[in-house]
Amino acid sequence: MNEWKKNLRNIEPYVPGEQSKDTDIVKLNANENPYPPSPKAIEAIKSFPAETLRLYPHADATPLKKAIADYYGVGVENVFLGNGSDDVIALSFQAFFNSELPILYPDITYSFYPVWCRLFDIPYETKPLGADFRINPDDYRGKNGGVIIPNPNAPTSICEGDAFIKKLMEYNGGSVVIIDEAYADFSRYSCVKLTKEYENLLVTGTFSKSRSLAGLRIGFAIGSKALISVLEAVKNSYNSYTVDALSIAAGIASVKDTEYFNATIDRIINTRTRLTDELRTLGFTVLDSGANFIFATYEGRNMRDMFEYLKTKKVFIRYFNLPRIDNYVRITVGTDEETDTLLREIKNYLGGK
Numbered sequence: 001m002n003e004w005k006k007n008l009r010n011i012e013p014y015v016p017g018e019q020s021k022d023t024d025i026v027k028l029n030a031n032e033n034p035y036p037p038s039p040k041a042i043e044a045i046k047s048f049p050a051e052t053l054r055l056y057p058h059a060d061a062t063p064l065k066k067a068i069a070d071y072y073g074v075g076v077e078n079v080f081l082g083n084g085s086d087d088v089i090a091l092s093f094q095a096f097f098n099s100e101l102p103i104l105y106p107d108i109t110y111s112f113y114p115v116w117c118r119l120f121d122i123p124y125e126t127k128p129l130g131a132d133f134r135i136n137p138d139d140y141r142g143k144n145g146g147v148i149i150p151n152p153n154a155p156t157s158i159c160e161g162d163a164f165i166k167k168l169m170e171y172n173g174g175s176v177v178i179i180d181e182a183y184a185d186f187s188r189y190s191c192v193k194l195t196k197e198y199e200n201l202l203v204t205g206t207f208s209k210s211r212s213l214a215g216l217r218i219g220f221a222i223g224s225k226a227l228i229s230v231l232e233a234v235k236n237s238y239n240s241y242t243v244d245a246l247s248i249a250a251g252i253a254s255v256k257d258t259e260y261f262n263a264t265i266d267r268i269i270n271t272r273t274r275l276t277d278e279l280r281t282l283g284f285t286v287l288d289s290g291a292n293f294i295f296a297t298y299e300g301r302n303m304r305d306m307f308e309y310l311k312t313k314k315v316f317i318r319y320f321n322l323p324r325i326d327n328y329v330r331i332t333v334g335t336d337e338e339t340d341t342l343l344r345e346i347k348n349y350l351g352g353k
């Protein structure tokens with residue numbers, strides 16, 4: 001009986017930040033951008049010739065690749081596109097992590113990495129962050145099957161610079177190194193330029209955060225032709241059309257609107273500074289953030305309890321019940337108004353408990 005069940009895949013999936021159906025919540029739990037996409041991207045969607053949707057999209061989304069290549073100052077052959085950067089990273093794991101040796105990443109990091117390792121049977125080993133939650137590049141020395149590190153790291157929000165990436169690359173000439181730059185625009189540091197120096201460096205990025213287009217699903221990778229051509233081959237062995245025609249049109253308009261992009265980033269960075277300062281004044285420890293979220297704790301207070309309390313006040317933040325960070329909360333930087341509400345409710349919580 002139920003013999004067929006023994007062949008079903010038994011896997012524990014990644015759990016994203018809760019998406020509530022309520023529209024009156026202050027949603028600071030999924031690192032979404034509080035501002036709308038570029039008006040030019042909205043216009044591109046509104047004026048999109050919907051009747052052309054009967055056709056498949058551009059075979060390899062070259063027009064959007066070209067816009068991204070121009071923005072970063074690389075060639076179109078150095079750009080790969082996918083359905084969100086989760087898709088790009090999952091394909092990269094399949095394309096590059098085929099060694100018997102374990103791949104390496106920090107113990108506290110994006111919790112999708114172990115899920116992909118289990119899905120694709122990739123051995124992995126985690127390297128503990130320091131007591132200050134920084135990544136020590138020396139931990140990534142020695143033979144391995146590959147390295148993946150988000151910069152800024154998530155959920156710690158800490159961003160490293162050129163010296164760190166160069167050290168990592170010097171230690172890892174024998175494997176592919178992926179730097180996940182999902183939040184890099186909020187730190188104004190990117191290691192894309194180093195892909196010209198290191199053929200085994202792949203940098204992934206997304207339109208979901210800094211470009212306010214999480215709903216469209218546009219992710220990309222930048223790297224040497226040697227890496228990008230293998231990624232293309234893996235994608236084309238799985239699903240040829242990962243980027244739809246609407247995303248291509250809106251994506252191009254978004255990349256070209258640098259003025260709106262920079263203004264939005266500036267606004268978020270300013271609110272991040274204000275939120276960090278005010279929380280520190282209240283007694284929180286807040287890590288220096290290079291992302292559109294902050295990571296905070298309060299000695300002697302129960303952060304899980306605060307997270308639950310805020311939820312009852314319709315303020316959603318993120319709590320991870322994981323070793324070492326189970327008394328921290330991750331809070332997405334929202335608008336100034338959302339930040340006012342958040343801070344008011346946090347003060348009520350601290351005052352009342």
Ligand code: PMP
Nearest residue numbers: 084085086110150154182206208
């Ligand atoms: N990398 C990191 C570190 C993230 O936090 C996220 C968002 N959950 C992603 C990649 C993927 O984002 P997306 O698929 O929307 O591009």
